Amino acid sequence: MSSVVELENGAVSIAGRPILRHIDLTVRSGEFVALMGANGSGKSTLVRALTGLWPLTTGSLSLFGTPFGSFHDWQRVGFVPQRGGAASGVPASVWEVVASGRLTRRKLLRPLGRADRAAIADALDVVGLAHRARESVSSLSGGQQQRVLIARALAGEPDLFFLDEPTAGVDLPNQQVLADTLRTMSGRGATIVLVAHELGPMAPLIDRAVVMRDGRIAYDGSPLASEQVATAHLDGHHHHHHHEPDHHDHAPHVSSLLEGDR
Numbered sequence: 001m002s003s004v005v006e007l008e009n010g011a012v013s014i015a016g017r018p019i020l021r022h023i024d025l026t027v028r029s030g031e032f033v034a035l036m037g038a039n040g041s042g043k044s045t046l047v048r049a050l051t052g053l054w055p056l057t058t059g060s061l062s063l064f065g066t067p068f069g070s071f072h073d074w075q076r077v078g079f080v081p082q083r084g085g086a087a088s089g090v091p092a093s094v095w096e097v098v099a100s101g102r103l104t105r106r107k108l109l110r111p112l113g114r115a116d117r118a119a120i121a122d123a124l125d126v127v128g129l130a131h132r133a134r135e136s137v138s139s140l141s142g143g144q145q146q147r148v149l150i151a152r153a154l155a156g157e158p159d160l161f162f163l164d165e166p167t168a169g170v171d172l173p174n175q176q177v178l179a180d181t182l183r184t185m186s187g188r189g190a191t192i193v194l195v196a197h198e199l200g201p202m203a204p205l206i207d208r209a210v211v212m213r214d215g216r217i218a219y220d221g222s223p224l225a226s227e228q229v230a231t232a233h234l235d236g237h238h239h240h241h242h243h244e245p246d247h248h249d250h251a252p253h254v255s256s257l258l259e260g261d262r
């Protein structure tokens with residue numbers, strides 16, 4: 001499998017303070033990776049660094065096998081940022097927000113064409129919001145707004161998706177719709193990096209769990225059933241495992257890492 005994301009010895013400092021250190025991360029084509037860890041462990045910073053929104057202090061990054069400095073194929077990359085409070089003060093319609101995700105694909109200085117409209121309609125359909133397309137985003141619930149943001153990323157038809165905590169503060173029925181959406185995306189061959197504190201309905205979709213702790217990768221391997229993450233006891237060990245996706249016996253350590261900073 002070719003690697004879609006490859007970061008070697010990545011580090012990020014913000015205002016002189018080291019936030020990420022010694023990050024080695026490879027995501028292969030078609031993989032569904034959960035990026036987990038306590039609040040403040042560096043998940044969002046890592047996703048920003050991988051999408052070029054925040055510069056790496058050191059390290060070498062390549063996307064789709066191309067060194068970051070020569071990579072221009074940004075339409076292949078979709079990013080759903082961590083949601084703040086309200087979506088925005090702008091009462092954009094659901095359709096407008098999703099259409100904005102199509103802009104990088106649009107032919108320069110041309111209005112949206114038939115292929116663009118079809119991609120927007122498909123994205124709305126995948127997240128189950130086709131019937132709400134004309135409504136204002138601000139009239140939707142938080143979980144539905146999250147689905148609008150995912151549809152916006154989908155409309156660009158990227159091969160690689162980064163989603164930063166799309167399930168945070170989202171009720172269970174909306175989490176289930178999100179899980180169905182991600183299953184569809186994954187089934188279409190997309191590579192997915194999902195930041196999530198708890199996997200919930202996403203658990204069965206995950207190929208690999210990467211757990212951050214204090215700006216480092218503390219675990220990289222087989223995922224756990226979400227119940228085990230929630231119920232397992234601390235065992236006091238924090239092993240540093242890399243690229244051993246078949247070692248199911250490491251599972252208890254994932255729970256201890258996730259619970260450790262609570």
Ligand code: ADP
Pocket residue numbers: 014019037038039040041042043044045046
């Ligand atoms: P997570 O997404 O895992 O909760 P973040 O990547 O948001 O973690 O944050 C990791 C650390 O970096 C935290 O200590 C946070 O305070 C710090 N940090 C993140 N962004 C900034 C910023 N723009 N300025 C200063 N510190 C930041």
Ligand code: MG
Pocket residue numbers: 043044045082164165
């Ligand atoms: Mg975050």
